[in-house]
Amino acid sequence: MNTPNKKCAVMQPTxxxxxxYFDLIDQVDKFVFLDDVQVExxxxxxxxxxxxxxxxxxxxxxxxxxxxxELSLIKDTKxxxxxxxxxxxxxxxxxxxxxxxxxxxxxxFTKALIKSDITTLGSFNINIIKSICDRIGIKKEFVISSxxxxxxxxxxxxxxxxxxxxxxxxxxxxxxxxxxxxxxxPGGEFVKQNVTLFYHDYKxxxxxxxxxxxxxxxxxxxxxxNEGFNKSLEIVRSGRREKIHYSSFKKQGEL
Numbered sequence: 108m109n110t111p112n113k114k115c116a117v118m119q120p121t122x123x124x125x126x127x128y129f130d131l132i133d134q135v136d137k138f139v140f141l142d143d144v145q146v147e148x149x150x151x152x153x154x155x156x157x158x159x160x161x162x163x164x165x166x167x168x169x170x171x172x173x174x175x176x177e178l179s180l181i182k183d184t185k186x187x188x189x190x191x192x193x194x195x196x197x198x199x200x201x202x203x204x205x206x207x208x209x210x211x212x213x214x215x216f217t218k219a220l221i222k223s224d225i226t227t228l229g230s231f232n233i234n235i236i237k238s239i240c241d242r243i244g245i246k247k248e249f250v251i252s253s254x255x256x257x258x259x260x261x262x263x264x265x266x267x268x269x270x271x272x273x274x275x276x277x278x279x280x281x282x283x284x285x286x287x288x289x290x291x292x293p294g295g296e297f298v299k300q301n302v303t304l305f306y307h308d309y310k311x312x313x314x315x316x317x318x319x320x321x322x323x324x325x326x327x328x329x330x331x332x333n334e335g336f337n338k339s340l341e342i343v344r345s346g347r348r349e350k351i352h353y354s355s356f357k358k359q360g361e362l
Contacts, residue, residue: 229251
């Protein structure tokens with residue numbers, strides 16, 4: 108009997124991700140949090156944006172810096188709670204969304220996630236993402252890359268090794284990874300290792316927002332506050348376009 112195809116995606120755990128991140132999770136069988144790579148300065152692992160009466164605003168997590176080492180792995184990065192960033196984020200979110208239709212149900216949920224006693228960046232972000240998935244109805248198998256033994260290589264080689272280790276033969280990639288995947292040949296290591304490669308194609312659908320003209324690409328909490336938990340997954344899925352096979356990716360002008 109042939110084993111059914113299994114699809115996966117691999118992404119670094121980011122802070123309060125945008126809608127497209129959750130659509131990527133929703134389309135695969137297994138989703139891998141890539142937590143054993145370095146944190147990047149001013150990266151989405153450490154910050155994201157919301158919509159306020161003054162426009163787009165970034166919320167950034169404070170992290171501890173290792174002595175003699177500027178960067179650390181996501182899983183090892185310690186959150187700096189000597190800086191009162193958690194309360195600042197909560198207060199900023201409260202002010203921004205207190206007039207939103209679903210404030211009363213979404214604010215306590217969001218506040219609890221930010222105030223959690225988790226002190227490492229990777230686990231903190233993973234808890235937020237998994238909690239939001241559970242609340243809006245995305246049920247998937249989650250895997251943490253640092254818990255998979257004997258994974259070697261970098262970039263597409265590392266991702267292919269992860270795919271094989273968790274039993275997946277199809278990979279759905281964010282479009283931003285195309286540059287390094289296709290650097291030496293179309294499809295990169297995926298083609299060499301017989302892993303089917305598609306690119307995720309997503310454009311946020313406009314939904315009800317506060318403060319005038321629709322602003323896309325903000326954190327999913329903007330959607331939750333304005334449309335509620337029950338309707339959010341439907342809106343997330345409405346931005347989904349047909350996934351792009353690697354062989355036709357250039358032809359569609361995505362590079």
